[in-house]
Every structure is written in structure tokens, then in C-alpha cells.
Amino acid sequence: MSVLPSILATRHLGLDIGGATIVTDVSLEVREGEFLGIIGPNGAGKTSLFNLLSGLYRPTAGTVSLDGRDITHDAPYRRTQAGLGRTFQISSVFPRLSALENVRLAAEAKLGGMLRFWRQASHVRTAVDRARWALGRVGLGASEQVAAGSLAHGDKRKLELAMLLALDPRVILLDEPMAGVSTADVPQLAEVIKAVQIEERKTVLMVEHHIEVVTGLAERIAVMHHGALLACDTPAKVMENETVQAAYVGDAL
Ligand SMILES: Nc1ncnc2c1ncn2[C@@H]1O[C@H](COP(=O)(O)OP(=O)(O)O)[C@@H](O)[C@H]1O
Numbered sequence: 295m296s297v298l299p300s301i302l303a304t305r306h307l308g309l310d311i312g313g314a315t316i317v318t319d320v321s322l323e324v325r326e327g328e329f330l331g332i333i334g335p336n337g338a339g340k341t342s343l344f345n346l347l348s349g350l351y352r353p354t355a356g357t358v359s360l361d362g363r364d365i366t367h368d369a370p371y372r373r374t375q376a377g378l379g380r381t382f383q384i385s386s387v388f389p390r391l392s393a394l395e396n397v398r399l400a401a402e403a404k405l406g407g408m409l410r411f412w413r414q415a416s417h418v419r420t421a422v423d424r425a426r427w428a429l430g431r432v433g434l435g436a437s438e439q440v441a442a443g444s445l446a447h448g449d450k451r452k453l454e455l456a457m458l459l460a461l462d463p464r465v466i467l468l469d470e471p472m473a474g475v476s477t478a479d480v481p482q483l484a485e486v487i488k489a490v491q492i493e494e495r496k497t498v499l500m501v502e503h504h505i506e507v508v509t510g511l512a513e514r515i516a517v518m519h520h521g522a523l524l525a526c527d528t529p530a531k532v533m534e535n536e537t538v539q540a541a542y543v544g545d546a547l
């Protein structure tokens with residue numbers, strides 16, 4: 295296997311809420327440039343794990359590190375600055391603003407700083423250029439003037455991805471990016487995500503219900519069940535893992 299160092303790692307990560315175990319003893323190493331799929335039944339703790347990684351939740355046990363640096367107690371914005379990005383929920387998209395304006399706002403947040411700074415035309419230019427690049431990157435170049443709220447579901451997901459790319463993250467967390475997307479549009483969206491990983495050299499962690507999508511995209515798959523990591527291996531090995539198969543009996547994907 296690869297000898298590349300891990301870019302994102304958890305050690306014995308755990309989260310209890312009100313006496314309930316939500317995430318337990320998750321030790322995971324994600325290599326730079328890797329595509330890691332995360333699967334598991336509903337309620338397995340996948341989104342909670344992302345919340346722990348992005349800093350929305352504070353763990354009750356264990357650590358999270360980025361590039362070998364302990365970020366367990368860093369605020370979410372610090373993690374974003376350090377290169378850890380997660381897709382915006384659709385609620386953070388301004389539906390009446392154009393696709394371009396939405397991405398430009400994200401780009402400004404990255405290039406950021408004070409409003410005064412943004413009054414300088416050159417910096418506005420930079421943000422617009424960056425937004426155009428990100429929209430083109432996800433295949434929305436022709437839709438830049440369309441109101442975000444009028445985009446088809448699949449295109450809204452691409453817009454979220456473009457907003458994320460505008461922040462120039464090194465590690466991207468995607469929580470069910472295919473949700474709400476029509477079956478016919480799933481392969482194209484999957485292709486866009488894969489192209490971003492390969493061509494922009496991003497490390498991608500993707501929670502996904504469509505198991506055939508995950509096995510096609512991911513180099514390794516982590517399987518979660520009842521908050522724990524059941525397995526983390528190549529798609530083929532995970533699929534033949536008996537513990538994984540047993541965990542899925544009676545649990546619809
Ligand atoms: N803030 C919270 N308060 C209480 N329970 C939570 C909270 N966040 C998640 N949970 C619970 O943790 C479990 C795992 O949820 P989640 O991480 O959303 O699972 P998944 O994304 O795998 O479907 C669920 O039982 C959920 O109800």
C-alpha cells in the first residue's frame with residue numbers, strides 16, 4: 295500500500311450525548327489524495343463523525359489531527375483555514391442570488407479579511423475569477439447567472455461543491471452528496487467528484503448511501519455501525535468481510 299503520510303487521522307475518537315454512545319473508538323487514517331468512502335446504516339454515526347472532524351461537535355474521547363497537528367479543540371473556522379472543508383448544507387446557499395454570486399461569497403470568505411480590503415477592485419476581481427474557475431470545475435460554467443434556487447438538485451449539489459472548492463480545501467468532507475439527486479444524474483455527479491479528487495489533488499471523504507457509487511469511486515471504504523468502525527479496507531475486501539455482511543443483515547442501506 296501507499297507510504298504517503300496520513301493527512302487526517304483520528305485516534306480512539308468517541309462521542310457520548312446524554313449517556314448515549316454516538317461514536318465510539320474510531321481510529322482512522324486517511325492518506326493524502328485518497329478517496330475514502332464511508333458507509334453504514336442510518337444512525338450509524340457517519341454524520342456525527344463528520345461533525346467531530348469539522349469541529350461542529352467536540353469529542354468526549356480521543357483526538358483528531360490534520361497534517362500531524364492535533365486539532366481536536368480547534369474551532370470549525372480554524373479547521374477550514376487549515377484546509378479541512380465540508381460541503382455547505384443547501385440552507386447556506388442564497389436561493390435568490392446567482393450561482394456565481396454564491397460561489398463568489400465563499401471565495402471572498404477564503405481570500406477574506408475585512409470589508410475594507412474588499413473595496414479594492416483587484417480583490418473583488420480575484421474572488422470573481424476564483425468563483426468562475428470553481429463553477430467551471432464542477433461543470434456549471436454555463437449556469438453562472440442562474441439563481442441558485444432554480445438549479446436542478448444535481449446542479450445544486452455541484453454548486454455546493456464549487457463553493458467548497460472556492461475555499462481551496464485540501465481535505466473535502468462530502469455527506470451524502472447524491473441525496474435528492476435523480477438516479478439519472480448520479481453518474482455525472484460522481485464523475486465530477488472523482489475528477490476534482492484526481493485533478494485538483496484533493497483528499498476526499500464521502501458518506502454515501504448508493505453503495506455502487508462508493509465502490510466505484512473510493513480506494514478504501516470505512517464501514518460504520520452503532521458508532522463504531524467495523525472495517526476500513528478496499529471495496530472488494532469490505533464487501534467480502536463477514537462482520538460487515540452480518541451487520542447489514544436486516545439493515546437497509
Ligand atoms: N446532537 C445530537 N443529539 C442527540 N443525538 C444525536 C445528535 N447527533 C446525532 N445523534 C444521534 O446519533 C446517532 C447517529 O446519527 P448520525 O451521525 O446522524 O448517523 P448517520 O449519519 O450515520 O445516519 C443517531 O441515533 C442520532 O439520533
Ligand SMILES: [Mg+2]
Pocket residue numbers: 340341342
Ligand atoms: Mg447522516
